[in-house]
Amino acid sequence: MKGIIKDVTFDTVVGEVMHMKNDGQRLVTLSTYQAGEGKMGILYHFDKELETTHLRLVADMDKPIPSVSGVYFSAMLVENEIRDQWDVEFDGLVLDFNRTLLLDPEVTQVPLASNVKIAPKN
Amino acid sequence: MLFTPTVVKNLLKKPATRKYPFEVREPFTKYRGELVMDIDTCIFCGICARKCPSQCIVVDKEKGTWQCDPYACIYCGWCVDSCPTHSLSMKHEHRKPVTEKAEWIEQGTPPKPKKKKAPAENKDDAGSKAAADKKADADEKAEAGKPAEAESKADAGKKADAGKKDEK
Amino acid sequence: MATTVIPFGPQHPVLPEPIHLTLKVEDEIVKEAVPALGYVHRGLEKLADIRDYHQMITVCERVCGICSMIHGTVYSQCVEELMGIEVTDRAKMLRVIWSELHRMHSHLLWLGLFADAFGFEALFMQFWKVRERIMDINEATAGSRVIVSVNIIGGVRADLSPEQIRWILSELDTAEQEIKALQDTIMNDYSVKSRTKGIGVMTYDQALELGAAGPTLRGSGVAQDMRMLGYGGYESLDFEPVTEPDGDCWSRSTVRFREVLQSIDLVRQAASKLPEGELAVKVKGNPPEGEVYQRVEQPRGECVYYVRGNGTKHLDRLRIRTPTFANIPPLLHMVPGCELADVPVIVLSIDPCISCTER
Ligand code: SF4
Ligand code: SF4
Numbered sequence: 001m002k003g004i005i006k007d008v009t010f011d012t013v014v015g016e017v018m019h020m021k022n023d024g025q026r027l028v029t030l031s032t033y034q035a036g037e038g039k040m041g042i043l044y045h046f047d048k049e050l051e052t053t054h055l056r057l058v059a060d061m062d063k064p065i066p067s068v069s070g071v072y073f074s075a076m077l078v079e080n081e082i083r084d085q086w087d088v089e090f091d092g093l094v095l096d097f098n099r100t101l102l103l104d105p106e107v108t109q110v111p112l113a114s115n116v117k118i119a120p121k122n
Numbered sequence: 123m124l125f126t127p128t129v130v131k132n133l134l135k136k137p138a139t140r141k142y143p144f145e146v147r148e149p150f151t152k153y154r155g156e157l158v159m160d161i162d163t164c165i166f167c168g169i170c171a172r173k174c175p176s177q178c179i180v181v182d183k184e185k186g187t188w189q190c191d192p193y194a195c196i197y198c199g200w201c202v203d204s205c206p207t208h209s210l211s212m213k214h215e216h217r218k219p220v221t222e223k224a225e226w227i228e229q230g231t232p233p234k235p236k237k238k239k240a241p242a243e244n245k246d247d248a249g250s251k252a253a254a255d256k257k258a259d260a261d262e263k264a265e266a267g268k269p270a271e272a273e274s275k276a277d278a279g280k281k282a283d284a285g286k287k288d289e290k
Numbered sequence: 291m292a293t294t295v296i297p298f299g300p301q302h303p304v305l306p307e308p309i310h311l312t313l314k315v316e317d318e319i320v321k322e323a324v325p326a327l328g329y330v331h332r333g334l335e336k337l338a339d340i341r342d343y344h345q346m347i348t349v350c351e352r353v354c355g356i357c358s359m360i361h362g363t364v365y366s367q368c369v370e371e372l373m374g375i376e377v378t379d380r381a382k383m384l385r386v387i388w389s390e391l392h393r394m395h396s397h398l399l400w401l402g403l404f405a406d407a408f409g410f411e412a413l414f415m416q417f418w419k420v421r422e423r424i425m426d427i428n429e430a431t432a433g434s435r436v437i438v439s440v441n442i443i444g445g446v447r448a449d450l451s452p453e454q455i456r457w458i459l460s461e462l463d464t465a466e467q468e469i470k471a472l473q474d475t476i477m478n479d480y481s482v483k484s485r486t487k488g489i490g491v492m493t494y495d496q497a498l499e500l501g502a503a504g505p506t507l508r509g510s511g512v513a514q515d516m517r518m519l520g521y522g523g524y525e526s527l528d529f530e531p532v533t534e535p536d537g538d539c540w541s542r543s544t545v546r547f548r549e550v551l552q553s554i555d556l557v558r559q560a561a562s563k564l565p566e567g568e569l570a571v572k573v574k575g576n577p578p579e580g581e582v583y584q585r586v587e588q589p590r591g592e593c594v595y596y597v598r599g600n601g602t603k604h605l606d607r608l609r610i611r612t613p614t615f616a617n618i619p620p621l622l623h624m625v626p627g628c629e630l631a632d633v634p635v636i637v638l639s640i641d642p643c644i645s646c647t648e649r
Contacts, residue, residue: 125479153430
């Protein structure tokens, strides 16, 4: 992966993101992936003058993840999407759709976590 | 006001549209249209079924059937590109709209027929296919529909099996 | 003043696709907008579990119904980077040509819809008439109008012969004349200006902070175009990002209009630099473990793909961030303070493509 990758933790993520904002970086998006049992990786992608920086947070899925939507309002939408896809909680989300941004209210399964692994057809 | 010259020009010109369906443009020769299958050259290797991104082709080597769901097909042409014997090709015109969904099953001769079941079934099917062929020589689509009905029963068992496997 | 709540969408005459905004209105002035998405969510990212990495190209092409070519390109580029495949220069240039054709037809479609949003239907028809030439080029050279499906991992499937290139260039000459004839109308017409000038303003700093992308960002004066990254062939082409300083609807529409002309120029450059060579390289094996992050410029802006391989033929994770997704927070910022009648124009000015937002 091109660009600088910095590891952050639960406690430092909001501070680091704040730091990026003061540096004039634009928040591109958040990417998620499964990082082992009960854990997910979140990548915060930033851009400044076409230079990319990534912050990597490996989070436990059962604890609320600190939300950065208070720093960057644009993180609100993608954090809601992550809520839909992984059923995790965000702490301090400015506008919480409560897992109904993309999904219907009656959906209880979690699409991206492996409780609905679909098998290939052939 | 700035748009007036365009308006005047348009008034004096012929319409930009065609009187479809009375006037149809010549199709482009590269257009990926309706899928055509030549079952006689097929060797039932199943490459097309594995490559197909919408997984709408089912090849049964033992029975010698090649089956495609034309309404799930996305006309990407990957099967045409990958067929080793060039049995598949595409017309330059799109598939005509239909009012009812038809199944499309082609019955061919499997490369090494199994002795027990296959020959008996094959004879029946080949017979009905030949009859259907004559009737629908001109219209390829009808050919796709008719033998399907005759065969759908024979195939139902197999499909149900396949369905179960999928669920697992 | 009492507050009235007015639902905007999901079915609305200006919206080609469903998005819902709850507008809190005080006496014709919008005070707050809350979005609701999810009407066309298809879960395409999850499909990576059951379709192998070749087949995912056709899925990615269907993420968006307008810029399908560029989705296919960026996905192929990601997998190629993951597997360490070097694509031939000819394949890269061919990808550029079809990508720019897609940008053109997407912008022409949008310009038409935008004209329709403020009720200028004759202009709408006029833009779509020009667009039909580009669609014909796509159909004649690649086999389909929108889903051209020319990308494969390792290169492209279709080729352009010298005659076809000559024909494309002559069609583009005609299209350029026809588009330039409309320039005065979309930029300077009194009624167009009165509906777009000073409406939905977003400043330079706000655009960066809210994470806007593409023409919405450049309409606020930020000279950022992902093609400047020099991916897949763009490094050898010569262009400047198109920007307008005002940050209103007029700026965004002008940026797109000028980008159509820029794309015509880029196709000409790419056609003149088209090198000889193989169309595709052979691909063996499965994507190894690793992760790739790629950004490309789509008609609507910066599109981000994050691909994670795990050594099998299925990808571990495919993440797609489409440009409209990034442009919704700016939209929520632009709408408050405007008049209710301007909401359709502002919503269209970000070029919303909802199917790709929700995937
Ligand atoms: S159509 Fe071609 S690819 Fe498909 S089974 Fe027959 S020979 Fe094989
Ligand atoms: S054209 Fe594409 S979708 Fe249709 S049968 Fe062939 S491979 Fe499958």
